[in-house]
Amino acid sequence: MSDAELSGFLDGELSPEEEERVIARLALDAGAPRELAELSALQELVRDVVPLPDAARWASFDAGLAKELDTEAVPDAPRGLRWWGHALVAASVLCAAWGLARWLGGEPRWVLAAPRIPDAPRDYRAPSWTPSEPRPLPPLDGLLEQPLELEPGQIAALGSHGLIQLGPPRPSLSALYGPEATLPPLASADTSLVIYGAVASRLALELEQRVVRPEVRGLVDLLDRELGRLARDVRGQTSRHAVRAAQEYVSVLAALEGLPSQLADPARRRVHSEVALIRAAVGPAPSPVLSALCGREVVLDYGALRERGLFSHATGLDDHGRAMRWLSVAGLPLDPDDPAASRAACMLVLALSQGRLADGRYGFGALARLEAALEVLYGRTDAVTPFELLEALRRVLSQQSVTPSELSDAVVARVASTARALTPAPVLGAPAPGELEGVHLLGRLRSLEGQALARLGPGRVAGRERASALDVLGVLADPVAGRRLRSVISAEGSDGPDPEAYDAAVAALREQARPWWDPSRPVPTRACLEQGRLWTVAALLRRRGLAPIATLNDPWYRDRLALTAFAALNATPPAPADLGPIDDVGPIPVLEPLPELHARIAFSAARLRDVGEQLLGWGSPAVAALDHLTRLEAALSSAAQDVLSDRPVPASTLQALAQYVPTVRALAPLDVRSVEDLGSGVGGVLHRGVLGVERLVCVGVDPSTRRLEVAQGAALVASSWWGEAPAGEAPVDVALPRWPSHRWDEGR
Amino acid sequence: MDDEAEWIQRARAGDREAFARLVEVHREVAYRTAFWILRDADDAMDVTQEAFLRAYRSLNRFAERSSFRTWLRRIATNAALDRRQRRLREPELPEDLEPAARGPSASERLAQAETRALVREAIDALPPASRAAVVLRDVHGLSYAEIAETLKIPKGTVMSRIHKGRQILRRRLADVLGPRAEVLQQARQTEVGT
Numbered sequence: 001m002s003d004a005e006l007s008g009f010l011d012g013e014l015s016p017e018e019e020e021r022v023i024a025r026l027a028l029d030a031g032a033p034r035e036l037a038e039l040s041a042l043q044e045l046v047r048d049v050v051p052l053p054d055a056a057r058w059a060s061f062d063a064g065l066a067k068e069l070d071t072e073a074v075p076d077a078p079r080g081l082r083w084w085g086h087a088l089v090a091a092s093v094l095c096a097a098w099g100l101a102r103w104l105g106g107e108p109r110w111v112l113a114a115p116r117i118p119d120a121p122r123d124y125r126a127p128s129w130t131p132s133e134p135r136p137l138p139p140l141d142g143l144l145e146q147p148l149e150l151e152p153g154q155i156a157a158l159g160s161h162g163l164i165q166l167g168p169p170r171p172s173l174s175a176l177y178g179p180e181a182t183l184p185p186l187a188s189a190d191t192s193l194v195i196y197g198a199v200a201s202r203l204a205l206e207l208e209q210r211v212v213r214p215e216v217r218g219l220v221d222l223l224d225r226e227l228g229r230l231a232r233d234v235r236g237q238t239s240r241h242a243v244r245a246a247q248e249y250v251s252v253l254a255a256l257e258g259l260p261s262q263l264a265d266p267a268r269r270r271v272h273s274e275v276a277l278i279r280a281a282v283g284p285a286p287s288p289v290l291s292a293l294c295g296r297e298v299v300l301d302y303g304a305l306r307e308r309g310l311f312s313h314a315t316g317l318d319d320h321g322r323a324m325r326w327l328s329v330a331g332l333p334l335d336p337d338d339p340a341a342s343r344a345a346c347m348l349v350l351a352l353s354q355g356r357l358a359d360g361r362y363g364f365g366a367l368a369r370l371e372a373a374l375e376v377l378y379g380r381t382d383a384v385t386p387f388e389l390l391e392a393l394r395r396v397l398s399q400q401s402v403t404p405s406e407l408s409d410a411v412v413a414r415v416a417s418t419a420r421a422l423t424p425a426p427v428l429g430a431p432a433p434g435e436l437e438g439v440h441l442l443g444r445l446r447s448l449e450g451q452a453l454a455r456l457g458p459g460r461v462a463g464r465e466r467a468s469a470l471d472v473l474g475v476l477a478d479p480v481a482g483r484r485l486r487s488v489i490s491a492e493g494s495d496g497p498d499p500e501a502y503d504a505a506v507a508a509l510r511e512q513a514r515p516w517w518d519p520s521r522p523v524p525t526r527a528c529l530e531q532g533r534l535w536t537v538a539a540l541l542r543r544r545g546l547a548p549i550a551t552l553n554d555p556w557y558r559d560r561l562a563l564t565a566f567a568a569l570n571a572t573p574p575a576p577a578d579l580g581p582i583d584d585v586g587p588i589p590v591l592e593p594l595p596e597l598h599a600r601i602a603f604s605a606a607r608l609r610d611v612g613e614q615l616l617g618w619g620s621p622a623v624a625a626l627d628h629l630t631r632l633e634a635a636l637s638s639a640a641q642d643v644l645s646d647r648p649v650p651a652s653t654l655q656a657l658a659q660y661v662p663t664v665r666a667l668a669p670l671d672v673r674s675v676e677d678l679g680s681g682v683g684g685v686l687h688r689g690v691l692g693v694e695r696l697v698c699v700g701v702d703p704s705t706r707r708l709e710v711a712q713g714a715a716l717v718a719s720s721w722w723g724e725a726p727a728g729e730a731p732v733d734v735a736l737p738r739w740p741s742h743r744w745d746e747g748r
Numbered sequence: 749m750d751d752e753a754e755w756i757q758r759a760r761a762g763d764r765e766a767f768a769r770l771v772e773v774h775r776e777v778a779y780r781t782a783f784w785i786l787r788d789a790d791d792a793m794d795v796t797q798e799a800f801l802r803a804y805r806s807l808n809r810f811a812e813r814s815s816f817r818t819w820l821r822r823i824a825t826n827a828a829l830d831r832r833q834r835r836l837r838e839p840e841l842p843e844d845l846e847p848a849a850r851g852p853s854a855s856e857r858l859a860q861a862e863t864r865a866l867v868r869e870a871i872d873a874l875p876p877a878s879r880a881a882v883v884l885r886d887v888h889g890l891s892y893a894e895i896a897e898t899l900k901i902p903k904g905t906v907m908s909r910i911h912k913g914r915q916i917l918r919r920r921l922a923d924v925l926g927p928r929a930e931v932l933q934q935a936r937q938t939e940v941g942t
Contacts, residue, residue, distance in 0.1 A: 006911070008907045008911075011910070042914055042918055045863070061775070061793060066768070069764060069804060
């Protein structure tokens, strides 16, 4: 019998055979009972280190607890596994980051900003305006020099919808705004959408430059250091291989971000080859790094890693854009049958959990801040991220801290399957086989647009190199808009011919997107710029209860709005520069009387301005631009309400409207020399907007009387078929704008 | 423990009586856990209550991969650490010398406090591996299996670490233990004799 068995005997932890041995020894060995007595006395002493409450105290405790429980509801219902793990870990890390930031004197802007952003668009329900009594509008001194006699129904519609559509014949309004025109500038809905899109892009660009990129660089530096340390400390061949693989994965990022890394040949050569393939955007090819990592050939579509969206607009962000694409496209596979990549992913998570940034913040704290920023920009990810993987490690190992030596094949396989179970379901339903199978440091498909694009990507639509935002619109809008887009893509698009597979892919995707149109389902526009703009388009097109404009069943008008909104997505954001007060004044514009549209844009701009202020501070040019836009759109909305209500426009509103021209010049995405350029330029984004206004009644304000006036030339001959829903499809003979690029289209 | 699984199931549905059974069985281990960290009876009591409230709220998230007691200990540990963090800036009365409404006299309490301080000091001086095993067994009252699960070591190793720790404590606390062991042994012999 060993001495240890005496302790076990005392504790009642021995098997029957062991107990028998101890009892025999106690009978035969004179010293054994004494030893047992001492152990027993010792146990009592140690137990007494914690003095237990007496019975009265416990009774009081029970009563107190019962009272507290009276105020509690039934235990929280179990939440779905999709988010809670992520949210729990993220929340704790955010709290830690927040506390740390406070401790270090930093400003936890992300943490404060993210919860302030509404999860779903507010149901903006502006009142409708009806003129006090139906009356004929004054005769026009316009192009046709004939009076515009609106019928009572038309006037009522003008009041409630702020929009009247008139029948043919219709000379092009753009002709009125030719180089020689002396007409006042037109504040069209299209212009507002385009400007809003450009300014929102400006905010996104600034966030990327000032927040996302520095955080990514800090994390790469941390990972390089920590993985280097792990490589020195870790034991076992499989663990060493995993650390080296993680180092290579991170070194690709380091190379793209221009940071040093600790790799030696041949790993360094593989990283160089990988970076060369990424920069060349060569299309599908075996990935040197991922193939070495997985021990089998892994093919990546390097075309998907091409810098896109705002990265392509901004000088110096091209390689950073590629790094972000590497993070979001080239995930580490979580295959339970192939633990090598999963183990490498675990090593990344261990490095993140153990390391600190140069400024002292913890790796996961920085990652949480970055995640919050990316949520603002692109919405939530639906891929496995290090948060899920960390949670999976903790669940599988049932402990807070994890060491590399614990990552056996069995453990890694369980971690991989647990992490995948924690992954949120994609917005558009079940992914195709093989999708969402890897861990991505920064998540993967964040926006609805991004998901749609992924499903419309190579392999789904034969003959098309890549999908564009126009494809997404074809899916998200409606069949009429889809057909329109098809003709646009076919004639003007950069993506080649329009194969039959395109229609099939769009139809399939539309089916997947159907839940998105469920009015009871909150649309996850939480701070996602692209998605927010998509939602605006969607609201314009389909959700009429929320739409600012009654579209009167006219698919042509829906097309026009959709195309304009996507022109905003495609617009190059204005160059980031200090934007001071706009003191100039210009002519008072005439405007489409669309108070609800302008109110919605003002609301959205104000929301982004507030978020931007939290994240970037008031010195941010984007925040200043959003502030200008908010005031301008509020003035346009107010003026539209006034003119439709036949009220004089207040002097303050007129003053704001007088800043329309200089504000548009300052915020416009293109080099607009004058607002009149909007109508005369060729290929300019705003020009397109004006092209689309040819069938609208535009109402202006006479500055001298402050009364409503119908804009010259904007109103055409009334039609007898007013009020009838147009039959058939949208006209196909309307000249559509050319699209120089579709670069603002790819979701991350 | 089948009964316990049933209590948990019923408590999840809002059955307060079932939850009261869980409290009755596990309140001591929660209290011990909290006291070991906080070294203050009132704080430990508060934290024990807090731990049960947290456990009740989170009952549906208890995945039953570990025992309820292990899970509760984790909650109590976290709650106690939170409390200790908050308490750092507050002045603290010496342990066990606070005024008491009833119980042992001041001199008796002083003697108890001295003994506890001595024992605690001896425990703190143990090698880390043995210390963890002894504390989990004798202070927190965990079984060998629970200790093995907590420390991620085999059950046999638990037994040897506990024994090693106790042997060291026996030597260090010989002066205190001697008389007590005498009493215990005599009591045992009497028991056997009868």
